[in-house]
Amino acid sequence: xxxxxxxxxxxxxxxxxxxxxxxxxxxxxxxxxxxxxxxxxxxx
Numbered sequence: 839x840x841x842x843x844x845x846x847x848x849x850x851x852x853x854x855x856x857x858x859x860x861x862x863x864x865x866x867x868x869x870x871x872x873x874x875x876x877x878x879x880x881x882x
Contacts, residue, residue, distance in 0.1 A: 849878045
């Protein structure tokens with residue numbers, strides 16, 4: 839749906855990225871096969 843794509847694009851444009859600490863936690867979670875929420879949801 840176009841509205842959803844536009845919303846996702848807008849939310850992603852506001853993302854300033856994670857801190858080093860959060861990046862490290864995300865890496866460990868991926869290695870341990872722990873589910874991670876979508877990038878769009880993380881920003882909230």
